[in-house]
Amino acid sequence: MSETPDDHSIDGRSRNQTSEDARVARTRADVSAAALEVLTTEGWDAVTHATVARVAGYSKTTLYTHWPSRVDLLGLALDVLGEMPHHTPTGDLRADLIGEMTVFRDAMLALRLDRILLALAHWGAAEDEIARVRSRLVADGESVVREVLGRTAQGTRLDAAVAMFSGAVVCPVLMHGRAPTDEVVAAAVDIVLHGVAPD
């Protein structure tokens, strides 16, 4: 039952199928990019079939046919989000932690990770598929700080330190509407480093 690629290219029906696949893939890419754009510029509340269809330049009917729920649109946006930005560790513990926290803070503002995080938090609690994407993105986001802090803390202390490290950026943004200053970032790193150091 298998066909070689040549069978596809010389058979009329297969060629149509290939063309159809390409069209669907292009639609998917366009709609995914539009969904991410709406999510990051306007927030989750604006991610509706009507708004995403308008931004992507497709009909609402096309969107509803392929992606019937708003959570489907969120899934598309997350598919094209890519990897989290990171500081490249140099081996200097304090400088690496300040560098990584600064990259995270700047990404909250530049990439609107705050809006992505809000959508992930809301939908990850209810939808298994979004929870899986959230786990992957958070693991990626925490990977560098977990590796760097792992040099001085393990187990429960490492889990607590990683959560506090993220919190030093996330809580000011979500709860106070402002990112931490460079001084607060440095103070947070010093507290964690001092706090996890052996007595």
Place this chain on the structure above:
Amino acid sequence: MSETPDDHSIDGRSRNQTSEDARVARTRADVSAAALEVLTTEGWDAVTHATVARVAGYSKTTLYTHWPSRVDLLGLALDVLGEMPHHTPTGDLRADLIGEMTVFRDAMLALRLDRILLALAHWGAAEDEIARVRSRLVADGESVVREVLGRTAQGTRLDAAVAMFSGAVVCPVLMHGRAPTDEVVAAAVDIVLHGVAPD
């Protein structure tokens, strides 16, 4: 032009006005309670005029007439939220911080503060009125830990420590979908206490 209370009670038109005011106040209380119930049981996405009207037992038209936007409904829900629960400090620094973080963690689950926080974070970024309510609730929420930690840290270090303290609860819930264990709470408190202690 002023009237005494007696004028109200013996004048027909004023009595009707009083009755009208009471009716509006009752409607407002019913709708506020319903909006908070929908917000905490289903999350912000479910806080629509249709759903809140159904839960409150009023018509959608009544809701749209008095509170035309979904943000108005959020404002009503926050009005009846009340004060944040707190641990009562005893003077034992470590026990007070663990007690307060435990109350905060338990309230995230029992009062669904996570859902309230998500709505505040989303709408506080766009709506001044919600930003004001958020500031008041966050100041209330942080008041005890700020007072207790203020015994050993000030200024930028205190700001960083308070953000990390909140983050130790908020980040596991929002980013991992699970509240921190008692062990992680204790580890976080020890890291902050050790971290802010003078050299």
